[in-house]
Amino acid sequence: MNTLSSHILDTTSGKPVEGIKLTLSRPDGSTLTGTTDSDGRFKDWGTPFEAGIYTLRFHCHEYLISTHGKSFYPHIDICFELGDEGGHYHVPLLISPFGFSSYRGS
Template identity: 35%
Template sequence: MAEAGYLSTHMLNTAEGVPAAGVVVELWRLEPAPVPVLVARTVTTADGRNAEPFYPNEAGFTPGLHELRFAIGPYFAGRGLGSGFYDVVPVRVRLEAGQGHYHVPLLCSPFGYTTYRGS
């Protein structure tokens, strides 16, 4: 198992009550850069989590505004539930040095989602 990282995520498919496996998730750094920078791209595992933490052990970490982009439209379409209303769900988070492990869960269905800062 990977060591605790600076940022992790977990997705749950609330329409079917299962982890959201196989979802493409991208992490973008929005500032302090003049243009967005793709930091990492991953696909959620069978338990709906990113296999490796973003910024593992703070390697390459830059404080500032970041955006996780969850491709839930293709995920739900692939499960035969239609693409729903949402295609890509962006979740902006401000990551600061010295704040420990950030965890961003996403609970989603084809027609809605919610998120919070987890532990």
């Protein structure tokens, strides 16, 4: 069984980002949604995940415009593969108006 969490940090302010909508596309084409909490985190997908390729969309445009006045990215998609061995996967996102990065966290 795989589990999944995410965390968003604004690298310009050095703070977590609350209220970002997330859309997770599953291998079967279905989607799940969530919203980051006051610490910029989300983990309550309500289901374990099978192995396969997923896309996690971070809807960051409104936040970047309201906070920084500019945004190059209307959304950011991170595509990743969950294995069949089970385990926890963490997909953090570091954002600014003109850049982002991600990695497999713990």
